[in-house]
Each structure stands twice: as C-alpha cells, then as structure tokens.
Amino acid sequence: MLCIFCQRDSAGSTSVEHIIPESLGNEDHVLPPGVVCDDCNHYFGSKVEGPLLGSDYFRHARCWSATPSKRGRVPGVRALHPASKSLLEMVRDLDGSLHLFPAAGGSEHRWAEYLSGNRHGQLYVPVPVPPDHFLMSRFLAKVALEVLADRMLPLDGGLEFVATDGQLDPVRKFARYGSTQAWPFSRRELYAPETAFSGVDGEPYEVLHEFALLYTGERELHLVCAIYGVEYAINLGGPEIESYKRWLRQHDGRSFLDMLPSAGLTC
Ligand SMILES: [Zn+2]
Structure with missing residues (x-):
C-alpha cells in the first residue's frame, strides 16, 4: 500500500485521515489508515490545516457557526x-x-x-480577510486528491492509480511539499455562512462543507467544494483555473454543487 502523497509504503500506518478537518464539522468523510501515511497525516495537521484553522477568517467562521x-x-x-x-x-x-x-x-x-x-451599547467586530492564498491552495489540493482517492477506493486498483499516476504528481507534490508557486483556485461566496437550510427531516441544519468532483467537457478534473458558504474550485490536472471559469460562464454561474441530485448534502 502506497501513500497517495509521498508515495512511500504506508502499510504500517494507523491514523485515519479526515478529508475536511474535524474542527470544520466533518465526522463522516474519513479515509482508512494508509491511504495517507501517518507522516503525511501529521504534516498536514500541523503545517497546513493547523495554521489555516487558526487564521482569523476560520476562527470567525467557526465562532459564528459554533x-x-x-x-x-x-x-x-x-x-x-x-x-x-x-x-x-x-x-x-x-x-x-x-x-x-x-x-x-x-x-x-x-x-x-x-x-x-448600561444595558445597551455598540460593539465593533473586525471583518477578517480571507486566509493566506498559498496555504488555502495547498489545503484545497490536499482535499482534491483525497476526494479522488475516496471515490476510487471501491474500484479494483483504484487506490494504486491515485498513488502512482504521473498526471497527479504535480498536485500531490504541491499539497505535500508546497514546492511550486501557489496553485490558482476559484473562490466565490454562495450564501451567508450561518444560513440555515431545511434538512430532509424538516429540521434546519447548516451546510459546513460539501464537495464534488467535476469533469468538464474540456477533460479537466476539478474539485468543487463549499465551506461556510464559500465555493472553492481547484484543478487536479494542473495549475490553471480558466477551464473552470469557462465552465461557470457556460452554466450561467450556477454552482455545480446545486446541480447534484442530493444538493445540500455532501456529495
Ligand atoms: Zn505519506
């Protein structure tokens, strides 16, 4: 068994990998031990997800949505x-x-x-700027490769393909080592972060994260995901995002996440 990031033998690994961190509300989307080795799991936790979740932007989003x-x-x-x-x-x-x-x-x-x-008064709360672009793009690259691994897991040889296919080397190296310039990604606000959606059982719930893979007519594979009402997209095939923007224009700016049969739930 090979780790999908460092491509080393990961048979002895014991940690499960959360595709979206637990601290962003994800309890369900988890990869079994070895898909991401313990070293890479620890690295992402301390060097990518930790600083990102500690940023003012994510602290505010986590605070408002509790x-x-x-x-x-x-x-x-x-x-x-x-x-x-x-x-x-x-x-x-x-x-x-x-x-x-x-x-x-x-x-x-x-x-x-x-x-x-006094019983009344005014309070000023700073509006945080979006998190560091480089860190965010590495995080999205990590999520993108992990979502692909999750989709390929049930297929014979699927995981081996994700761990060894040369076309995925740039995105895996960027996520793990950050060795190139920031990978461009698309970011746009879909709805207010605290917007409550009506759940299948009639109970309101908030969508903290949704994600899906979009294979465009131009044969480019993108991760599209929404976190706290902001839609992000990143291209797994290379550091460009124009193909996704063309796809958006062709679809009148609609989010791919809204087109899925189970829109509103993680797909
Ligand atoms: Zn690894």
Whole structure:
C-alpha cells in the first residue's frame, strides 16, 4: 500500500485521515489508515490545516457557526467596545448563546463598571480577510486528491492509480511539499455562512462543507467544494483555473454543487 502523497509504503500506518478537518464539522468523510501515511497525516495537521484553522477568517467562521474543535471548544473572536474602551473576547456556546468578557490584557474594571450602568451599547467586530492564498491552495489540493482517492477506493486498483499516476504528481507534490508557486483556485461566496437550510427531516441544519468532483467537457478534473458558504474550485490536472471559469460562464454561474441530485448534502 502506497501513500497517495509521498508515495512511500504506508502499510504500517494507523491514523485515519479526515478529508475536511474535524474542527470544520466533518465526522463522516474519513479515509482508512494508509491511504495517507501517518507522516503525511501529521504534516498536514500541523503545517497546513493547523495554521489555516487558526487564521482569523476560520476562527470567525467557526465562532459564528459554533463549530467546535475536536476537543469540543468553539474559538473566540476579539471585539472592541468603544464606550468602555474595552477589548473583549466573544465566545459562543454550542447552544448558540454568546458570552462577552475582557480579553487577556483588557480592563475588567472598566467593563464591569460600564455593565453596571448600561444595558445597551455598540460593539465593533473586525471583518477578517480571507486566509493566506498559498496555504488555502495547498489545503484545497490536499482535499482534491483525497476526494479522488475516496471515490476510487471501491474500484479494483483504484487506490494504486491515485498513488502512482504521473498526471497527479504535480498536485500531490504541491499539497505535500508546497514546492511550486501557489496553485490558482476559484473562490466565490454562495450564501451567508450561518444560513440555515431545511434538512430532509424538516429540521434546519447548516451546510459546513460539501464537495464534488467535476469533469468538464474540456477533460479537466476539478474539485468543487463549499465551506461556510464559500465555493472553492481547484484543478487536479494542473495549475490553471480558466477551464473552470469557462465552465461557470457556460452554466450561467450556477454552482455545480446545486446541480447534484442530493444538493445540500455532501456529495
Ligand atoms: Zn505519506
């Protein structure tokens, strides 16, 4: 058995690989041990996913949607309360309730004094910029190869194909070693991150992540995925995204994810 990233023997590996990190709400889409070796699994966790999830952008998205980390914690975000000149930390509970308390280094006294005399006030919360482009493109390249492995897993020789096919070498090397310039990808907002969708049983739920592989008429294979209402697409065949943009224009800008029979669920 070969790892799909470093192509080394991975028969002794014991870690399962989450295609989308657990801290983005994924519990279901997991590759069995050895598809991604323990070394690569650890590398992606500490060098790609860790810094990405720790970015202001993902901290905010996880806070507003109350997505806990695998240790069960929802990250807090900083906010400014000008009337009391306080720097605050906002933390959301899993039940959706919001808590405010002075951030480390902030004045507890000023905040407490303000609260004792006022019931209303304004709070300023910075709008985070999208995460680092290079890191995000490596993350998408990782997800793309793993989604392909997941689809090929049931097929005879499917996994061996993903681990050894030369056409996939650039995307696997970029994801694992980041050795080329940033791989271009498409990014566009589909809906507000906290938008609730109606589930199959009538209960509302939020779509944290959906993904699918799109094989265009130009014979280019793309990963299309949505995370917190933002659609991303990356080309597994090479560092270009124009073919996906042409596909979008041909389809009036509709998302491929909405065209799938089980749209709204991970596909
Ligand atoms: Zn490996």
